[in-house]
Amino acid sequence: MIILGIETSCDDTAAAVIKAENDKISVLSNVVSSQIKLHAKWGGVVPNLASREHLKNILPVIEKSLLESKKTYQDIDLISVTNGPGLIPALLIGTTTAKTLSYIWKKPLTGIHHIEGHIYANLIGKKINSIKFPLLCLVVSGGHTQLVLMRKHLDYKIVGETLDDAAGEAFDKVARILGLGYPGGPIISQRVQNYKNPKNSFKVNLPRPMINSQDFNFSFSGLKTAVLYTVKKNQNILKHHNLIDKLCFEFQEAVTEVLVHKTLKAVEKYKPRTVMLAGGVSANERLRSRLKMALKKEFKSIDYIMPNIGYSIDNASMIATAAYFRFQSYNKEKREKLKLNWKKIKTEANLKLK
Ligand code: KG4
Ligand code: ZN
Numbered sequence: 012m013i014i015l016g017i018e019t020s021c022d023d024t025a026a027a028v029i030k031a032e033n034d035k036i037s038v039l040s041n042v043v044s045s046q047i048k049l050h051a052k053w054g055g056v057v058p059n060l061a062s063r064e065h066l067k068n069i070l071p072v073i074e075k076s077l078l079e080s081k082k083t084y085q086d087i088d089l090i091s092v093t094n095g096p097g098l099i100p101a102l103l104i105g106t107t108t109a110k111t112l113s114y115i116w117k118k119p120l121t122g123i124h125h126i127e128g129h130i131y132a133n134l135i136g137k138k139i140n141s142i143k144f145p146l147l148c149l150v151v152s153g154g155h156t157q158l159v160l161m162r163k164h165l166d167y168k169i170v171g172e173t174l175d176d177a178a179g180e181a182f183d184k185v186a187r188i189l190g191l192g193y194p195g196g197p198i199i200s201q202r203v204q205n206y207k208n209p210k211n212s213f214k215v216n217l218p219r220p221m222i223n224s225q226d227f228n229f230s231f232s233g234l235k236t237a238v239l240y241t242v243k244k245n246q247n248i249l250k251h252h253n254l255i256d257k258l259c260f261e262f263q264e265a266v267t268e269v270l271v272h273k274t275l276k277a278v279e280k281y282k283p284r285t286v287m288l289a290g291g292v293s294a295n296e297r298l299r300s301r302l303k304m305a306l307k308k309e310f311k312s313i314d315y316i317m318p319n320i321g322y323s324i325d326n327a328s329m330i331a332t333a334a335y336f337r338f339q340s341y342n343k344e345k346r347e348k349l350k351l352n353w354k355k356i357k358t359e360a361n362l363k364l365k
Pocket of ligand 2: 129152
């Protein structure tokens with residue numbers, strides 16, 4: 012089965028072609044046109060600018076993904092598109108394009124939840140039937156921080172989530188406080204790699220918010236404020252590369268410690284057979300290795316799956332992969348109806364995962 016994926020929920024215009032065959036998903040093309048440079052000037056994503064860029068790029072990106080996959084539109088069995096959550100002016104470009112292509116090409120169309128895509132990015136290149144349930148997924152992106160329990164495919168129960176900022180958002184805001192640019196996650200993790208830990212008197216004690224709360228919720232807004240106060244108290248920090256690196260190091264340690272601790276607590280309670288990591292922050296090497304080590308130490312028999320780093324951040328292969336599993340769950344009649352989905356699919360900024 013050949014599936015075209017389209018993703019425009021935030022600041023990446025993305026299209027991909029995947030093939031599902033012999034119990035495995037393979038990516039034939041994965042094209043992402045990033046708008047980072049455009050939005051960096053403003054310190055975050057500007058919805059109307061994103062929309063304009065998506066409009067300019069969407070058809071060339073789709074054309075490139077078809078060319079690179081060596082497939083034509085006749086080969087496509089299913090079109091899939093992110094229809095929420097995200098920025099409406101951005102989402103509408105992807106959904107309108109997907110609907111138009113479905114109508115003209117007479118191909119079935121399915122709408123996919125962005126986070127469902129991130130979760131299913133973990134299955135790219137894996138043996139599909141080797142996934143064991145129940146499964147617990149730590150979702151960490153720019154807009155979401157959630158612990159999601161899955162008892163079977165496409166079945167989601169959110170057992171914990173952030174009460175304020177998402178983990179990626181905290182990385183972005185702290186980078187802004189430190190004058191480092193946008194997006195903060197990759198910049199901060201790069202600064203941590205430069206950090207040499209010299210002996211100096213600069214001590215930082217950042218909080219681990221909600222680490223001991225009895226639920227599986229998170230809060231990162233106070234951590235960001237703690238960084239802000241540290242900088243306000245000592246303006247010298249911003250003048251010294253090494254002090255900025257140290258603050259980045261301490262911040263990344265605080266975020267990853269809370270994320271790993273809460274995930275292990277949820278593992279104790281829900282006893283999953285598989286733990287997965289998903290969303291843009293899953294590209295963070297420290298989080299990837301910390302969670303891996305902690306699980307290996309305390310829960311030896313659990314399978315731990317992380318997405319390939321290229322599929323951690325926003326892309327369309329993950330959307331097409333999730334669409335494959337949705338399609339598999341439909342009977343013949345429902346599959347037939349997908350050809351008229353271009354009339355029905357709604358674009359929703361706050362679409363719920365269900
Ligand atoms: O999933 P994603 O690409 O877009 C959303 O759905 O939000 O995630 C983007 C977020 C940004 O906040 C970015 O700073 C963060 O992921 N991010 C990282 C890293 N790479 C991206 N955070 C920490 N470490 C990274 N290496
Ligand atoms: Zn995302």
